[in-house]
Amino acid sequence: MVTPTRPEAATRPETAALPETPTRPEVIAPLGEDLVVSSIRTLRLESDPTYLWVEVRTAGGASGVGETVLGPEAVEAYIHDSVAPYLLGKDALRIEGHAQNLRGYLGYDGSGAETRGNSAIDVALWDLFGQVTGLPLYQLLGGRVRDAMRVYNTCAGYDFGRNVTLLGAGVVAAGLDDDRAKGPYDDLAAAIERPDELARDLLAEGYSAMKIWPFDEAALSTDGRSISAAALREALEPLRKIRTAVGSRMDILLDFHGLWQWPAILTIAQALEEYQPLWLEDPMRWDSTDQLARLAASTRLPLALSESMSSIVRYRELMERHAVGVPIVDVSWCGGISEARKIASLAASHQLPVTVHECTGPLALAAASHLAVHLPNAMFQEVVRARIHGWYQEIVEGLPVPADGLISAPEAPGLGVRWRPGLWERSDAHVQESTASDPRW
Amino acid sequence: MKISAIETIRLEDYPNLLLVQVHSDDLVGLGETFFGAAAAEAYIHESVAPYLLGKDPRRMEVHARRLNGYVGFRTAGVETRGNSAIDMALWDLAGQKAGSSLTAMLGGPVNGGIPVYNTCAGPSYVRKTVEVNPSNWGIEETPGEYEDLDAFLHRPEALAKSLLGQSIGGMKIWPFDPAAVRSSGQEITPQELDKAVEPIKRVREAVGMDIDVMIELHGLWSVTAATLIARALEPYAPKWIEDPTRVHDFAALNDVRSSTEVPIAAGETLGGSGSYRSLLDEGGADVAIVDVSWVGGVTEARLVADLANERSVQVAFHNCSGPVTFVASLHLAAASRTAATQEIVRAFMFGWHRDLVDDLPELHDGQVRPPTGPGLGVALQADLLTRPGVSVRQSAL
Numbered sequence: 001m002v003t004p005t006r007p008e009a010a011t012r013p014e015t016a017a018l019p020e021t022p023t024r025p026e027v028i029a030p031l032g033e034d035l036v037v038s039s040i041r042t043l044r045l046e047s048d049p050t051y052l053w054v055e056v057r058t059a060g061g062a063s064g065v066g067e068t069v070l071g072p073e074a075v076e077a078y079i080h081d082s083v084a085p086y087l088l089g090k091d092a093l094r095i096e097g098h099a100q101n102l103r104g105y106l107g108y109d110g111s112g113a114e115t116r117g118n119s120a121i122d123v124a125l126w127d128l129f130g131q132v133t134g135l136p137l138y139q140l141l142g143g144r145v146r147d148a149m150r151v152y153n154t155c156a157g158y159d160f161g162r163n164v165t166l167l168g169a170g171v172v173a174a175g176l177d178d179d180r181a182k183g184p185y186d187d188l189a190a191a192i193e194r195p196d197e198l199a200r201d202l203l204a205e206g207y208s209a210m211k212i213w214p215f216d217e218a219a220l221s222t223d224g225r226s227i228s229a230a231a232l233r234e235a236l237e238p239l240r241k242i243r244t245a246v247g248s249r250m251d252i253l254l255d256f257h258g259l260w261q262w263p264a265i266l267t268i269a270q271a272l273e274e275y276q277p278l279w280l281e282d283p284m285r286w287d288s289t290d291q292l293a294r295l296a297a298s299t300r301l302p303l304a305l306s307e308s309m310s311s312i313v314r315y316r317e318l319m320e321r322h323a324v325g326v327p328i329v330d331v332s333w334c335g336g337i338s339e340a341r342k343i344a345s346l347a348a349s350h351q352l353p354v355t356v357h358e359c360t361g362p363l364a365l366a367a368a369s370h371l372a373v374h375l376p377n378a379m380f381q382e383v384v385r386a387r388i389h390g391w392y393q394e395i396v397e398g399l400p401v402p403a404d405g406l407i408s409a410p411e412a413p414g415l416g417v418r419w420r421p422g423l424w425e426r427s428d429a430h431v432q433e434s435t436a437s438d439p440r441w
Numbered sequence: 442m443k444i445s446a447i448e449t450i451r452l453e454d455y456p457n458l459l460l461v462q463v464h465s466d467d468l469v470g471l472g473e474t475f476f477g478a479a480a481a482e483a484y485i486h487e488s489v490a491p492y493l494l495g496k497d498p499r500r501m502e503v504h505a506r507r508l509n510g511y512v513g514f515r516t517a518g519v520e521t522r523g524n525s526a527i528d529m530a531l532w533d534l535a536g537q538k539a540g541s542s543l544t545a546m547l548g549g550p551v552n553g554g555i556p557v558y559n560t561c562a563g564p565s566y567v568r569k570t571v572e573v574n575p576s577n578w579g580i581e582e583t584p585g586e587y588e589d590l591d592a593f594l595h596r597p598e599a600l601a602k603s604l605l606g607q608s609i610g611g612m613k614i615w616p617f618d619p620a621a622v623r624s625s626g627q628e629i630t631p632q633e634l635d636k637a638v639e640p641i642k643r644v645r646e647a648v649g650m651d652i653d654v655m656i657e658l659h660g661l662w663s664v665t666a667a668t669l670i671a672r673a674l675e676p677y678a679p680k681w682i683e684d685p686t687r688v689h690d691f692a693a694l695n696d697v698r699s700s701t702e703v704p705i706a707a708g709e710t711l712g713g714s715g716s717y718r719s720l721l722d723e724g725g726a727d728v729a730i731v732d733v734s735w736v737g738g739v740t741e742a743r744l745v746a747d748l749a750n751e752r753s754v755q756v757a758f759h760n761c762s763g764p765v766t767f768v769a770s771l772h773l774a775a776a777s778r779t780a781a782t783q784e785i786v787r788a789f790m791f792g793w794h795r796d797l798v799d800d801l802p803e804l805h806d807g808q809v810r811p812p813t814g815p816g817l818g819v820a821l822q823a824d825l826l827t828r829p830g831v832s833v834r835q836s837a838l
Contacts, residue, residue, distance in 0.1 A: 070512055074484035074519050081479040082571055100625075105573040105659075106476055106710050106735060109689035112518015113480050167492055167510050257511075287515045287715045308512045313690045317719075333512055 034060025035132065037092045038436045040084050040121075042076045046428035048162055048391070051361055052076055054120040055419075056128055058092050059436075064128025064414060066120035067363035068332040069161075074113040075120070076432060082114070083121055084434035093132070095125045099338040109311045111333040122336025123367055123415070130414025137370035137416070138409045141341065148406035149372035149381045152209030152253060153202055154359050155187035158390045161359065185386035195238035196245035206405035209251035209278065209380065214238045215268060219259035227264045232271055239275040252277045258285040258306070262294075269299040279304040279326050286314065292323040302326055307357035310334045315343050319350045326379065330357035331371070332364045344375045353379035362392035362399055366415040369400045373409045381407050395420055442466050442497050442538060446837035447490050447527075449482040450821075453830030455568060455793070458763045459522075460821065461485065463530040464837075465498050470534030471798075471817055472526035473765035474734045476571045477519055482834060484523040490836035493527065499535040501528060505740040509713075517712035517735040528738025529769055529817070536816030543769065543818070544811050547743060547776035554808040555774050557785045558611025558653060558680075559604055560761050561589035564788045567761075573659050575619050587788035597640040598647035608807030611653035611680060611782060616640045617670060621661035629666045634673045641677045653680040653782075660684040660710065664696045671701035681706040681728055689716070694725035706730050709759040713737055714744035721752055732759035733773060734766040742769075746777040753779060760784045764794035764801060768819050771802060771811035783809060797822060 039057040052072035057063045068075055083102060090098070099122055107114035130137050138144050159182070190198040191212045202210055218231040227235075242250055254277045260268065265283045272280070279302045284291055286306040296303050302325025305318055310333060318324040327347045329340045340356065347354040354377050356368035365383065372381040383402055392399055398417040400407050410416025424431055442465050450460040459478035463470040474481055489508060496504065505528055513520035536543050544550055564587060565579030584591045592600035593614040604612055620633040629637075641654050656679045658667065667685035674682065683706040686693045698705040706728035708720060712735060720726055729749045733742040742758070749756035756779050758770035767790065774780040785804075795801055798819045802809050812818025826833055 070510070071484060071488055071520065073487040074480045074523075077483040078477060078480035078519060082477060085570075104477075104571060106522070106571075107516055107518030107712075108687070108710075109716075110513060110516025110518060110712065112513035112516045112520050112712075113484060114477070114518050115516075116512065167488055167507060285514070287713070289719070308514075310516075311689055 034058060035062070035092050036436070037087050037090055039433055040079060040087065041424075041431060041433045042079055043424055044072050044076065044430040045426065046430075047394075050162065052120065053363070053395070054079065054124050056087075056092065056121065056124040058128065062092075062128055062131045064092075064124040064126065064131060065363060065417070065419070066122070066124030066127065066332075066336075067361045068116040068120040069360045069364075070116070071113055075117045078113050078117045079121070080432055080434050083117060087121070088434060088436045092125055092128050095122065095129065096338060098122070098125060099335065109314070111308050111310045111330075115310045115335055116333055119332050119334060119336040119339075122338050123331055123363060126337045126367075127414035134413050136409060136411055137337070137367065137414055138374040141337075141370065141374045144373045144409070145376050146373055148408040149369075149378060150209070150405060151207065151381045151383045151402045151407050152211055152251070153187065153207045154211045154382055154384045155191040155198065156359060156384050156386060157186045157188040158182045158386045160188055160384070160386070162391070183386075183390070185389060187386055191238060196241040199242045199246045199250045203246060203249060205385070206403065207385075208249065208405050209253060211253040211255055211281070211382070212238055213255040213257060215254070215256055216259060219256070222264070224260040225264060227267060232268065235268075236271060236275070239272070239277070243275060248276070253279050253281060253304070255281040256283045258282040258308070260284050262288075262291045265295060266298055269295060269301060273300060277301060281328070282306050282308075286318065289317055289321060289323060292318065293321040296323050296325065304328050304355070307359075308333065310339065312339065312343050312346060315346055319347065319352060325352070327352060327354050328357050329354065330360055330364065331367045332360045333357075337367060337371070340371060341375070344371070344377060348377040353377050355380045355382065358382045359384055362387075362396045362417065363415060365392065366396070366399060366410065366417045369407055369409040370415070372407065383407060393420070395423060442499060442534075444494055444496055444498050446835055447485060447493065448833055448835045449485055450826065451478055451482065451832050452797075453832075455763070457568065457571065459526060460763070460765065460797075461526040461530050462821070463498060463527065463534060465534055466538070468534055468537045469820070470498065470530035470532070470537070471765055471820060472528070472530030472533065472738070473763045474522040474526040475762035475766065476522065480519040481523040481526070484519050485527065486834060486836050488520070489523060489527055494836065494838050498531045499538065501531045501535065501740050504528070504531060505737065515713040515715055517710055517732075521712040521737050522735055525734045525736065525738040525741075528740050529733065529765065532739040533816035540815050542811065542813055543739070543772035543816060544775045547739075547772065550775045551778050552775065552780070554810050555780055555783045556610050556807050557783045557804065557809055558613060558655065559589065559609050560613045560657075560784055560786045561593040561600065562761065562786050562788055563588040563590045564792050566590060566786070566788070574622055574661075587791065589788055593640050597643045601644045601648045601652050605648060605652055607787070607804065609787070609804075610807055611655060612644075613655035613657050613683070613784070614640055615657040615659060617656070617658055618661065621659070624666075626662040626666060628663075629669055634669065637670075638673055638677065641674065641679060645677050650678065655680050655683060655706070657683045658685045660687040662686055664693050667697045668700040671697060671703050674703055675701065679703055683707065683730065684709065688720070688725070691720050691723035691725035694720070695723055698724065698727070704728060706757065709735065711736065714741045714748065717745045717748050721748055721754055726754070728755040728757055730757050730759050732762075732766070733769045734762060735759075739769060739773065742773050746773060746780070750778045755779050755781050757782060757784065761786055761789075764789075764798045764819070765817065767794060768798075768801070768812060768817050771809055772817070775811050785809065797825060799823075
């Protein structure tokens with residue numbers, strides 16, 4: 001027997017004890033025809049042109065949802081052209097097997113369209129597993145090791161990254177002008193114009209860590225080749241203001257988006273030490289392995305790498321060379337939950353923490369919240385408060401919301417979120433479906 | 442010079458092939474990539490066209506850097522494949538505008554011609570799906586001329602003699618793939634080893650060392666199994682063993698390489714020249730194999746050749762897809778000091794390739810030389826775009 005529709009979210013219990021999930025079947029359904037994948041649907045919205053949402057359904061009516069971001073038309077084509085012919089008609093719950101088999105002859109090493117598509121599918125299959133069993137994702141992964149995880153706020157505004165393409169640096173400053181006057185959380189503009197006020201505001205809301213990227217503008221002006229004394233002083237200004245305003249009560253994380261080259265980044269790292277940021281994220285592109293190892297050896301500040309990686313082999317290289325202090329994974333880019341947990345285990349074997357990137361989308365946030373309470377070596381959960389309280393709510397219901405600087409995972413089955421009713425029928429929706437009855441397969 | 446339109450061309454009969462034409466100043470540059478054509482096409486129109494239209498095509502280096510996106514770099518994924526096709530077309534345009542062949546633009550020929558080896562595929566090998574395993578071997582029920590895959594499995598002696606008859610001095614075969622499918626590459630039994638070694642053994646019995654034999658393993662194996670395979674092949678002196686393990690794990694390749702006296706060739710599925718820097722620095726390969734239509738185009742393939750040249754390591758250009766890749770490979774090989782042999786698939790080269798482009802080079806005395814006309818020196822057959830089963834998508838200014 002299979003849960004025919006996405007169950008209602010259970011109310012969060014007061015205690016940390018495992019909740020009784022209302023829709024949990026008494027006996028987990030045996031594998032059978034009901035669990036065969038019968039449909040794969042993709043959704044693009046004109047309001048969010050960089051996103052692709054995925055829903056995998058079984059013959060028995062169970063479904064699971066996934067997501068990826070950047071280059072959605074290419075990913076959509078990949079899913080219907082290459083994934084659907086493979087996955088339709090197969091047992092949805094052979095999740096690990098599908099992860100292996102969808103790793104293609106090409107595009108397996110890096111977060112290209114294939115890996116992004118596979119990520120969305122993998123997340124959807126894990127969600128489906130949760131729907132079928134009535135269990136939240138963290139339970140399927142082996143249960144919680146903590147009730148809630150400390151969050152940091154990525155200081156992006158409401159529409160940051162909502163309209164950019166995957167081609168490079170446009171990611172960085174995009175959305176700045178769109179965010180003002182949309183509400184209280186215009187955090188990107190605030191990070192540049194009034195970082196001291198922003199830090200106080202975050203502290204008042206319970207956030208004790210914030211991520212900013214004040215060096216991007218300087219990087220774009222020189223292609224990361226050099227930084228002038230004036231540009232350095234200007235980029236350090238937000239840190240100085242934050243430290244002056246709130247001292248060390250606020251942890252600061254710095255993101256460089258992989259824009260810098262050697263030795264400019266060395267100059268920057270040296271100048272940053274007195275401000276004690278918690279980490280330097282993507283100071284160079286992650287494939288500059290040797291230079292990253294050199295940078296890591298040249299600074300007391302840990303390097304965090306990298307949301308745009310996927311292959312566990314590349315993580316292993318960075319760990320073995322002591323180039324990375326905090327490995328970062330993104331479930332919607334790295335290959336999904338199946339791959340993220342392996343990378344996290346590898347990090348644990350090196351006595352390294354891991355953190356799950358979430359400046360991607362609402363389903364990435366939901367999935368990350370489960371990993372954050374499950375992974376023994378998880379450190380921090382990234383959130384973007386402007387999005388959680390903003391457009392993420394247009395897409396799904398049931399999202400976890402941080403409180404007192406902590407986030408918990410939803411208790412409802414799977415990821416614990418549901419599509420906002422009417423989402424797939426919106427007038428700006430582009431829906432494509434592959435079904436088992438499609439004559440092509 | 443300004444790019445006015447980008448066209449992608451797909452052919453029903455060759456669903457993995459994506460041809461690209463970039464238009465500028467009444468000139469047309471030709472490019473190509475292979476596998477996942479629908480996704481690469483979507484990528485080109487979604488992400489490349491908005492950036493590239495209106496720009497000067499001759500700034501290949503700038504465009505290659507800008508098209509290296511926030512995600513999807515350092516891999517031969519959809520983005521890198523799309524970029525490869527575009528980059529090839531830009532070099533073709535730049536060459537045509539300058540009246541210079543691609544070989545000349547790369548610094549001119551450094552050899553008088555390179556001997557070829559034949560990849561023993563049949564005319565329909567990997568034509569239909571993106572699988573590189575026996576399900577996509579495409580062996581026809583009544584094998585015609587050049588069904589070389591069926592031949593290496595069942596008539597290796599005759600195949601070797603046929604190749605030598607055309608002065609082709611090398612043959613690449615992949616008799617281990619069925620065993621890899623059985624065990625997911627985790628183990629190989631003595632019985633499976635014996636069966637897979639059979640073709641090279643029979644070639645040696647028939648023609649001795651007159652022909653080079655390359656063994657392709659398609660990255661399907663564990664280090665443990667690959668080592669057993671390499672040792673089992675040693676008595677038959679293959680020229681090289683190719684991609685014994687997934688080639689992004691350079692340490693694993695080095696493990697296999699250290700365990701055998703047979704040279705290791707590796708790399709066709711890598712994207713970006715940086716991957717090759719690591720491959721070579723970490724001792725993963727004796728021969729660097731690079732596919733111009735997967736690595737990032739002429740710009741990246743040339744960087745790979747430079748890396749190999751600098752280390753005096755052999756570079757070889759993978760050519761097992763379409764006719765444009767074939768021709769671009771010939772130019773790159775002609776200009777690369779450490780290129781020693783050029784892969785061809787005679788079933789493609791003497792077959793369907795000629796149906797798609799004109800002026801394709803011929804085989805002379807076991808060698809192929811690049812065309813001498815400007816740019817790549819080939820163009821699509823004049824009627825190709827109007828044939829049934831051909832679909833064209835265009836982004837224009």
